[in-house]
Amino acid sequence: MEDDGTHGTSIKLKSENGVVADLSGQVHLLPCSIKFDGPSSVSDYFKPKSTGMEVEGLRLEEAHFRGRKLQGTTLSLPEGYSGFVLGKKGLGKRKAPSISEGNSNCWEMNAKFKNITYWKHDSLPSQHDTFVRSFHWLAVAKAMHQPVGAEDLLSASIALEKMK
Amino acid sequence: MGSERVLLPKWASEPCIMGIDEAGRGPVLGPMVYGCLYCARSYQKTLSSLNFADSKTLREEKREELFENLKADESIGWDVDIIDPRELSAKMLKKNKINLNEISHESAIGLITKVLNMGVLLTEVYLDTVGDTEKYRIKLSERFPAVKFVVAKKADSLYPVVSGASIVAKVTRDRALREWVLDETAEDIDRNFGSGYPGDPETKTWLKHHKHSVFGFPTLVRFSWGTCTPYFKELAEVLWESDMDDDSNCGKQQLKLSNVGVTTSKRKSEETESSGKGRCKFFQARKLEQLTNF
Numbered sequence: 001m002e003d004d005g006t007h008g009t010s011i012k013l014k015s016e017n018g019v020v021a022d023l024s025g026q027v028h029l030l031p032c033s034i035k036f037d038g039p040s041s042v043s044d045y046f047k048p049k050s051t052g053m054e055v056e057g058l059r060l061e062e063a064h065f066r067g068r069k070l071q072g073t074t075l076s077l078p079e080g081y082s083g084f085v086l087g088k089k090g091l092g093k094r095k096a097p098s099i100s101e102g103n104s105n106c107w108e109m110n111a112k113f114k115n116i117t118y119w120k121h122d123s124l125p126s127q128h129d130t131f132v133r134s135f136h137w138l139a140v141a142k143a144m145h146q147p148v149g150a151e152d153l154l155s156a157s158i159a160l161e162k163m164k
Numbered sequence: 165m166g167s168e169r170v171l172l173p174k175w176a177s178e179p180c181i182m183g184i185d186e187a188g189r190g191p192v193l194g195p196m197v198y199g200c201l202y203c204a205r206s207y208q209k210t211l212s213s214l215n216f217a218d219s220k221t222l223r224e225e226k227r228e229e230l231f232e233n234l235k236a237d238e239s240i241g242w243d244v245d246i247i248d249p250r251e252l253s254a255k256m257l258k259k260n261k262i263n264l265n266e267i268s269h270e271s272a273i274g275l276i277t278k279v280l281n282m283g284v285l286l287t288e289v290y291l292d293t294v295g296d297t298e299k300y301r302i303k304l305s306e307r308f309p310a311v312k313f314v315v316a317k318k319a320d321s322l323y324p325v326v327s328g329a330s331i332v333a334k335v336t337r338d339r340a341l342r343e344w345v346l347d348e349t350a351e352d353i354d355r356n357f358g359s360g361y362p363g364d365p366e367t368k369t370w371l372k373h374h375k376h377s378v379f380g381f382p383t384l385v386r387f388s389w390g391t392c393t394p395y396f397k398e399l400a401e402v403l404w405e406s407d408m409d410d411d412s413n414c415g416k417q418q419l420k421l422s423n424v425g426v427t428t429s430k431r432k433s434e435e436t437e438s439s440g441k442g443r444c445k446f447f448q449a450r451k452l453e454q455l456t457n458f
Binding site: 033034035040041043044045046047065066067068105134136 | 250253254256257258259260347348349350376377378379380382383385386387388400401402403404405406446447449450451452456457
């Protein structure tokens with residue numbers, strides 16, 4: 001999406017120098033909310049390990065956070081999709097943001113990722129998890145938005161005939 | 165002792181006695197170790213002459229020396245179960261919490277099972293009490309009907325076979341802590357954690373210097389220990405989904421939050437996860453919400 005003046009929100013998905021940090025393998029979704037916002041030495045403290053086991057076709061990983069054992073799995077984003085880390089435009093730059101910039105809803109991409117590791121406490125990751133299932137929407141959306149061709153109409157009417 | 169094949173000594177088919185004892189139950193960091201020592205009942209007298217005593221009453225060098233002696237003694241068998249602090253924390257912080265007594269019982273049972281499976285003819289097992297003495301004895305007797313169990317307070321000073329086990333456990337725990345490989349790779353972590361006992365000034369100082377606002381502590385620390393609680397108040401707060409699932413728990417959490425005065429209206433709205441409320445079933449089941457403002 002390019003800057004769109006008509007709405008309040010805009011997202012710029014091109015980085016200024018063309019180089020985009022790839023965070024694949026480093027994006028974790030934890031089963032908790034951490035009341036902290038800012039950089040942290042994640043890779044020094046959070047050490048996921050592969051268990052070599054599989055559940056429901058998901059490769060099981062293990063990690064510990066705040067004394068609790070987490071079990072998780074890494075999901076690749078479907079072909080044609082990317083994950084983005086967005087930041088408020090102008091923030092974190094040398095120049096202090098002006099009042100208008102602070103209020104505007106302009107976002108820019110700081111990094112992208114092709115997979116995400118989601119973690120559970122006290123239970124194993126499963127195909128039934130809401131998070132895994134939420135990806136179904138992408139396939140459904142694709143089917144819904146595909147232009148209908150003559151063949152589709154034909155097969156649909158045959159299917160309808162059979163149901164009668 | 166890994167996969168190497170252990171040749172069973174001849175005396176193992178005679179009636180044998182075994183002692184079991186633990187080291188590192190109290191400390192706030194490092195592993196807890198269960199050790200066992202076993203020998204033929206006919207060797208009991210000799211065992212008494214080996215000067216094993218409750219490991220706590222011996223100096224470290226003496227313990228190390230006795231451990232080396234008993235390792236070299238072909239009439240004695242021994243084994244250990246090293247319980248990682250990560251495992252202790254994880255079990256005690258599960259939704260269905262496993263308390264330290266249960267973990268201890270399971271460790272002792274594991275050692276007995278292992279030695280029996282090796283083919284050692286255990287007839288008597290001596291242990292220090294963990295929790296209620298009689299309940300523990302019944303639990304063990306039901307599990308191993310062929311073995312006579314003696315569960316007693318201060319078993320480590322009463323029975324040489326338990327004293328021996330206490331030396332095995334204590335030396336293993338001390339070595340494990342000395343050689344502990346920290347999981348964390350941050351540069352500002354040092355190894356001066358002392359004995360790990362909550363009262364040890366060195367341990368206290370180490371805890372103070374190694375708390376991390378997001379991660380709490382290195383995983384060497386037993387997060388489930390009461391000693392840690394005061395430190396947690398100074399860290400970034402963490403709310404767990406698994407604690408929230410429970411309605412009663414959720415209420416408690418909320419109460420706690422407002423007590424420390426961090427539940428501003430903004431924070432509250434952050435806590436509400438997407439629900440897909442009001443949308444068709446497909447989206448509700450996947451908690452997918454349409455987002456137009458963020």
